[in-house]
Ligand SMILES: [Zn+2]
């Protein structure tokens with residue numbers, strides 16, 4: 001069993017890739033001040049026009065499901081199965097992220113998805129590592 | 142291409158990487174009838190074998206003091222080494238060089254290129270079969286490609302592999318067996334993934350005006366070579382763009398290709414590459430396999446060697462092993478799996494990190 005004397009923590013998978021604003025989680029990307037393109041994950045140099053003048057940008061919480069799969073054989077440190085998907089955001093950014101529920105029924109290309117933050121894995125110290133996931137937008141939601 | 146040689150793919154826990162490589166190198170030198178002492182430079186491709194494997198290999202062949210280059214470019218390492226060697230010979234820097242591709246693979250899923258600490262790796266997204274599974278799902282939705290069509294790629298390549306003495310697996314499977322094997326990433330099953338294999342392949346490249354000093358075999362030339370990486374905002378997919386560069390350099394097109402060795406690490410890959418290499422229109426890759434046109438007896442045989450599916454995919458070896466197959470085919474030496482009267486052979490490798498290589502050979 002885990003060492004229960006130490007309280008386990010909830011930690012982000014990586015600092016700065018998602019943030020809370022007005023009580024909601026947002027993916028944080030980059031916007032290039034020159035060509036105005038959005039990029040995710042965040043970058044220091046715009047790979048389209050090679051300028052360094054970029055700023056932080058909160059991305060849309062919703063996007064369209066492009067393709068998905070279920071990983072049954074995971075890399076080290078992960079527990080299978082889990083779903084992964086490409087989600088296209090209105091900012092013309094394709095996000096590669098986990099699915100909140102790999103068993104989700106009725107997934108269809110083009111369907112509206114929304115961002116949630118949830119458990120990605122548990123690390124060796126027993127901390128819960130959280131990160132971006134997508135789930136279908138509830139009917140009428 | 143003066144000579145080629147391989148070490149059979151398989152699992153060799155008792156052998157070192159350079160021991161495998163030396164066998165392939167000696168086979169290629171013998172095939173070319175080139176003495177090691179005449180080799181003026183060596184290119185060793187390998188991905189995760191540690192520092193200066195090329196030096197370790199050449200130490201076993203004999204310390205002749207020549208320049209040795211170690212080449213890493215993911216799955217395209219071998220193809221990249223061939224290309225670099227070709228340019229050095231083509232530009233008259235050397236008359237005779239040796240290319241050696243080798244790898245001893247670890248166990249488990251093939252990871253992507255994501256660097257340590259990178260977001261994809263942290264999220265467990267650096268899984269090669271998952272990336273191909275996403276492409277498979279996209280292709281199924283868009284064009285109606287079926288699981289059976291993908292499984293047929295595995296069936297064909299395993300059948301071809303039975304005829305190749307260097308391939309790791311010499312066992313045939315049915316479509317049902319392929320589909321019933323363990324699920325790796327939906328819809329890709331275990332028998333649609335290349336196995337983890339160790340192996341080595343080598344090629345001797347000579348300038349045209351010296352090759353007759355060594356042997357009188359059918360001359361096989363490099364007519365086109367292309368190496369491309371991902372490009373932001375590109376309308377074309379990576380393989381199409383790379384193939385276009387290689388076709389232009391060779392002055393040839395998809396219709397001229399007699400056989401192709403393509404990167405079938407996962408079955409959907411081969412179907413996508415049919416389309417990107419121009420063997421059929423976009424969306425019709427599934428039909429091409431259904432019609433049997435990519436069989437050894439078809440009009441555009443793909444992976445007569447058994448491909449990565451059956452030969453195996455020791456990363457640093459693959460691009461060089463593809464060249465071995467093309468040379469054997471163009472010389473008419475591919476016993477049991479010989480394509481009828483081929484004139485032009487194409488090799489294609491695609492790797493993690495977004496790299497693609499296409500080389501075209503003629504006789
Ligand atoms: Zn820009």
Ligand SMILES: [Zn+2]
Pocket residue numbers: 216406454491492493
């Ligand atoms: Zn590969």
